[in-house]
Amino acid sequence: TGEPKFDLMFNRVYGPVICGAAGLYFLIGALSLRSKKIVADDNGLTFSNGNAISYASMKKINRTPMAKKGYFSIEYEQGQATKTLKLTDRQYDNLGLLLDEIVRCTGAAPAETGSTESTNEPA
Numbered sequence: 515t516g517e518p519k520f521d522l523m524f525n526r527v528y529g530p531v532i533c534g535a536a537g538l539y540f541l542i543g544a545l546s547l548r549s550k551k552i553v554a555d556d557n558g559l560t561f562s563n564g565n566a567i568s569y570a571s572m573k574k575i576n577r578t579p580m581a582k583k584g585y586f587s588i589e590y591e592q593g594q595a596t597k598t599l600k601l602t603d604r605q606y607d608n609l610g611l612l613l614d615e616i617v618r619c620t621g622a623a624p625a626e627t628g629s630t631e632s633t634n635e636p637a
Contacts, residue, residue: 552606554615567592567599569620577613586613 518526551562558568567590574589585602586609603609616622 547605550605552601552612554612554619556619559616569616572616572620572622575613575616575620575622577617580610580613584609588616 549562553560558566558571560566567588571590571592572588573591573596575586576589577586580586584604585600587598587600589596589598591597601609601612606612
């Protein structure tokens with residue numbers, strides 16, 4: 515009859531539309547990742563969206579899952595509330611260096627001998 519079957523129609527019309535939409539989605543995602551940054555300066559952490567956490571407000575650093583799972587969490591006080599921030603290597607690069615800088619600037623020491631969890635209490 516001269517009409518294309520489903521597989522030919524998919525290759526001509528549906529495939530390029532689906533692949534184009536997926537490509538656009540991944541392009542937007544890649545461009546948004548470039549703008550995500552964390553700056554560790556003398557005062558604390560500053561994020562690309564303008565949020566900031568001072569080293570003095572950090573109460574607890576849980577770096578236990580960093581080696582195996584690629585993230586660590588920071589417990590800090592903002593106002594009267596205690597909040598937890600999870601930083602993962604899927605969102606940010608060089609988290610190991612950032613963690614080392616946070617530990618150095620806060621003077622964090624392990625809470626107990628043999629523990630990998632740190633607090634902001636001087637040793």
